[in-house]
Amino acid sequence: MLMHDRSPAIIVLSSAARPLAERLAADLQGEVHGLARRVETPEIAFADTSAHLQVLFEDGRTIIALFSAGAVIRLLAPCLSDKHNEPPVLAVAEDGSVVVPLVGGHHGANDLARRIAALTGGVAAVTTAGDLRFNIALDAPPEGYRLADPRAAKTVMADLVGGAKARLEGSADWLEQSDLPFDPKGTVRIAVSDRLAATEGGGLVYRPRHLALGLGCERGADAEEVWQLAMATLGDAGLAAEAVGVIVSLDVKADEAAIHAVAERLGCPARFFPAQRLEAERGRLATPSDVVFQEVGCHGVAEGAALAAAGTEGVLLVAKQKSQRATAAIAQAARPFAADDLPGRARGRLCVVGIGPGSEAWRSPEVSRMVAASSDLVGYSLYLDLLGPLAAGKTRHDFPLGAEEARVRHAMELAGEGREVALVCSGDAGIYAMATLVFELLETSAGGDGLSDAARRIGIAVSPGISALQAAAARAGAPLGHDFCTISLSDLLTPWADIQRRVRAAGEGDFVIAFYNPVSRKRRSQLAWARDCLLEHRPFDTPVILASNLGRDGEQVGVVPLGALQVDDVDMLTVVIVGSSNTAVTRTGDGREWVYTPRGYAQKAGSAMRRTETGQ
Template identity: 70%
Template sequence: MTTSPAIIILSEAALPIARRIARATGGEVHGLARRITETVDVTFTDVGSHLAIQFLDGRPMIAVMAAGAVIRLLAPHLSDKMSEPPVIAVAEDGSAVVPLLGGHHGANDLAREIADLVEGFAAITTAGDVKFGIALDQPPEGWVLANPENAKQVMADLVAGKSARLEGEAGWLAGSGLPLSADGEVVLLASDKAVTSPVNGLLYHPKNLVLGIGCERGAGGDEALALALESLEQTGLSPASVGLVTSIDVKADEAAVHHVASHFGCPARFFDAATLEVETPRLKHPSDIVFAEVGCHGVSEGAALVAVGPSGELIAEKRKSRRATCAIGRAPEPFTRANLPGRARGKLMVVGIGPGSDGWRSPEVSQMVATSTDLVGYSLYLDLLGPLTKGKARHDFDLGKEEARVRHAMELAGEGKSVALVCSGDAGIYAMATLVFELLDKSDGPEGLTAEARRIEIAVSPGISALQAAAARAGAPLGHDFCTISLSDLLTPWDDIKRRVTAAGEGDFVIAFYNPVSKKRRTQLAWARDKLLEHRPASTPVILATNLGREGELIRIVPLGALNVDDVDMLTVVVVGSSNSTTVATGDGKNWVYTPRGYARKEGTVMTHVGTQTVSGDAA
């Protein structure tokens, strides 16, 4: 899910206000292609389908268009109000800003922000917001409502004139426009205790508890979680109030710690030994054994105390299981994204952006890039991301600096950052994913990675490779067995490459040649052509695919015998068909390449019995 708003416009008249909103909100301007001549971040051809895609992806939308049109287009996709993203309609002149959906998911606040920006009127219609300026069913970050099923009735009672009694401390409730009194009929209870929800009111839990977790290397996640739940139960505290899980930094990659954090749906943060050691005077159970092992006198208690700060308290001393420890601290304020202490476990996301165009970039890759703090990659690849780079720290590298690029990305992640290592095509096909794991595998020694970089989380997301893109543009040349071979001898000895080309030729594989030529390397492709001509006809179709998915895209089909090295550059992928590959022309005069798999020879297929198409094997 992308959290930056999509600002939807249908005409150039709406472009000035859309750009103002985009600058203020960090959003993207999406324009209807047939009506927009100026450059926008994203174009679309069908209004209904584009709005539906954004909505179902959970993306906030600011539609500079008629509210009724937005309602009609999204109506078929409405289901659960609790999961709907904000949807706002804005008049082209900015006079009216109407939150249509997701009012309690930020739409009302966003509408007010936009109205202030464009000097318009925010038409807020939800009853609680209008009368009291607050949405009781959507507490602010750092709080959770334990009994949301009561919210509708409670709000109706308050709107009808009943007063509320606040029990516990909740500044956001005390400072609201709610009718509060000491003898109010409606109870609003704020507590981190495991208490029963009031029958005639609402129970709010502040996310102010922190679990300090220590464990042996490789301890089971279920054991650590059971210990944490037992500690909360013994102390009478609500699991819903757990807002943070903490430990020492050497446990940043410990699965048990992250298992506990995942269960409670909260972040995990880590501190170095020196920081934990400062808390020794406040520890209930300091240990010389722990100090000798990790450099501080207590992990679970120390981590809990550091997280809650000097104004916080340790409310549950260290408890032990066979391989884990747990202590609980209470912070003076709930934990939010703005006040998280310590360092997160860094994350490295190795992403393949395909050829670079938006349409060929997977939603998962776009999401990873959107959630990253830093982008690392070859400058051209980062440029291809367009508006996705907004607000990110860019770390640009030239070609030929691959190891430096990957090492830098891993070290940044080791600092607790969320890093996207950007590759063209697929990240695992002649790209940087392999080097990431190679550096991890050889990380020992003075030239190795830092300890922090070795503890990072790693995720690899696929992209459309140049091989797939070329095949799709030219037809279906990969319909049968194929292989890929890089003709670059920079990292692979030429003799090895020759052996692979020879074997592929003898095996009659369709072959995709990556790195076919360079400015200094002009002979390898010619050698490969001549070798393949020993095994397949000179008429074998060859696809030359240049600038795939980008401006200047060029697809050419030539016979193998006429393949000219001078027609190929560094941005070209060469796909050589097998002896069975052939071409077919369609009525529009376009030639296509395909490699038959043999369906037409099988009894019962579409070619044998019209209307009885069958699919077998893995071709579905």
Template identity: 65%
Template sequence: MGIEASPGIPVVVVLTETAARIGRRVASEISGELHGAASRVTSADLHFGSAKEHVQALFSAGRPIVAVMASGALIRLLAPLLSDKQTEPPVLAVAEDGSCVVPLLGGHHGANDLARSIAAAFGAHAAITTAGDLKFGVALDQPPEGYVLANPDAAKAVMAELVAGTGVRLDASSATWLTQSRLSFEQEARVTLTVTDQQKTAGELELVYHPKTLVLGMGCERHAKPEEAIALAEEALAKGGFARESLAAICSIDLKADETALHAVAAHFGVPARFFTAATLEAEAPRLANPSEVVFAEVGCHGVAEGAALAAVGQAGALAVEKIKSRGATAAIAQAPDVVDPRTLGRARGTLFVVGIGPGSDDWRSPEVSRMVSSSTDLVGYSLYLDLLGPLGDGKVRHDFDLGKEEARVVHAMELAGQGRTVALVCSGDAGIYAMATLVFELFDKGGITDGANRIEVQVSPGISALQAAAARIGAPLGHDFCTISLSDLLTPWEHIQRRVKAAGEGDFVIAFYNPVSMKRRTQLAYARDELLKYRPATTPVILATNLGREGEHVRTVPLGELNVDDVDMLTVVVVGSSESRTVTTGDGKTWVYTPRGYSGKADTGMKGSEA
């Protein structure tokens, strides 16, 4: 998951703690992940065993690789996989002292730019050897942001002609990245560089570039069909004869920020979706070709599709395709005189990542959670949990909350996301187990948040819970049916907790007790012990696990009959075995706890499906 889930995010690979010191700085500079050798690197977003297998897996998955190691060693690791220059991801080697950055592969797929960025940040030398970059000061097969090369397969032949001394003819109204290069421009030349937002079939020795100068404005009914919206968008492009590669963004009114159909269109074209307020769209009313009083009565502006497209391209832009309609959607296209940066348009649909960081240690934090935190602009959580992120939290806006402010914490996170930001709501353990994920959805259900917060995207990522951590440290006490019960009566009436403890005792479940005690609350755990002694032996093993996965970790077992409340604190999870739970001591003298399912007693112990 840590490899394939984030194809565009660079990975900084380090094999030693010395390399990790500069690797962390590189990862922070390029918004990448730090992957370290498990045997030598203490802290990383992801640890690996075999450097060869891991680097090859990253390369095969298309992940950009920045390795703080010798170039020769990196080349030997990847040599068996080298085959197609056009599909190779960027691969760079960085000297351990940070003095030199060498793009080895994928120079025109981002490696050269990464090298320049890293070198500039560290005052290092970027050892770029690509012929086009050196001779002409431009990489024709890697145009700058905002331009797309439509026929990259022709770049090799064109570059060969230019390096051999052939002149070039430029067919473009504006492309300063080409006119300011050291290319030799001639009115009549064999090689042609064309910059156009129109559909075009390239001729022999011609490269066609599509500038992102178009914005597609769209409106739609609630729950419009994605396939209908996509078909309408394609129709609008075809009507103008436009190349889909020149599309910079999909824009609409902010009331539609959570509309699946619009996001399906954005995904179809591989561009961002951005949203404007009704007031912003109404400011475009004088420029609309098809103003509508009906639309104004509904949403507060005289046109969504045309208004959004025009708002995006600004006063210098113009409507290129007037509004067209399908049964449940509208579309229009506006054209800007220069490349459009979608990040400057309106706002994005906000995203809320609800993440569980486990006990807080790097080793027990999932790569998915690390990726979500890395891609966030803001972090919201209890101060201790945010501190546990360490370097992963660097460069993020922190919003610290005290314990007891749970609802305020969640509302704040949702409202930040409602402003178009990418927010990580950080929980310990698993976000869905006695944590904040439940409150997020309760607020969606019951209200108490603004309309913007109601339209955010939410992703919940699992973490290692105290229940799982305690079980793993002591063996396999959860090998058969189990349940969890919180002994805190702050939110749950004590009589309900008593009923659940009794039912779990009668059902002979292994029980994990969360919130077993607090500074003022000392009697609930004693009640649970005494109640369970009615249903299982006094010798039943009880696991007391404190500070799991962190400094000061302490895991021990006691018999149920000897469980002392004073041995438990607020950082301890208590796991009580069932009547079937057993202890076993291995040859090294360590005692483990397990709850058998009866496999060893069966003649045929083959397991099927989820039983395994």
């Protein structure tokens, strides 16, 4: 079953639908997306309805459209291809009187339609035959079960709708509690089994995902070797891979690529246990090892992890199997594993995200997805506030300015506890921001200076944002059209002599220069020194862009000549971009001044600009 665990996007095209959208957003923990020219200050604004819906759909986002079903179908028609991989899409009348699940009925749309109808007092127009007649969708088993062959569901459902009876082999409450016409002599076979041989009888076979596959391996083991061992261990025991509900191992293997590769290929979560927990299973191990105990503190990794995951009611089905560099074992739990009640600890993940200037319009979809998927947000309080509704429901960890190392350490330790953490930076996470400190701490803590072992085994992702220099350049025109560099004028972490050397080199190289941290309350002389230094290499009237509060209320962008640049015109929130000797200013008919740095296209053979300049 395709899982869609992110908040639904509730789409409105007019202010009339806004009240219902707000009600649905509150009840479903969704967010309101509104057509910018018609809906005032929605959480997410868009200009092109078709493009916006298609992006959401391709991203697997649940869509609740508060406008006509026909319009939704036409807008999404180019995206419709495979019903097994389509997210729920619903059309809801503006007054809530009718709710129509259009796509993804068996991926949650039908149930969501009923929930919305109950909220609005409307009618859920569910048309799926199986849902209507038998109160079940055979091709969409509940969590904890997987179909061995989803293609068989269509034929089986057609036979049942046509009047055939079903016989059940095995047991599952959700099947037994449905309205399916079961009869011990039924001609349609429905089986619940983790055995490979179960598919030989035809019909529908559901795999209960109650197997825990325990894995151990040497550091850096080949992923293919571990995969082949896992498949051989299952196959030799006659067990179906689809019945594996979790991959488990020792916590020191939380960053072992081979184990995660197996979990990904099986479509299972990976979970990890400390050695003490695995040692508690010593009495149930089939092949305890004193050698393993000496190395990692427990008498068995693969068997111990499998049993720890299966719990006290679980049983060891397959004792330790070995390859050259890995071990595997299988235990069966008393019931299928559920995503919200998995044993062990996940490998935590730290997403270092750049939110740009802060407004949603300038925040990348990837960053928004990472923040939405996180359990914890860490950052300077202002940056977290700028996330607006995206931060709702998350645990916030606010830090003041100047506590950068403490901020990053805290984020890494939270991830080490198995959490999904977003470390929030303004601008781009890798430009004068926190991404570099994450890797610096990983490198320096290898000798053990405060980061826990768990924090050094986390997964890490870095997602870019619009930097201040990009935002300023875009607002001003195209000053970064040719070679440029960035220099921070703050000597808090960098010796002033090094900064001076870099400014001189940039001036001599005729780079466009973006100055970060140009001034502070106590630091007033550096920008003036940089201005005077650059005047030795470029003209007095070189354009200088002063930009502050970009993308936020109070945005200001101005252009002054380099020779007239005054320190008092700049504050801590200002980005200063100094043009090169080739940077120019042009004016359009509306009186706007645009700053650009030509790349040399006018000198290119065949250029119309070249012919104009040379009189050809």
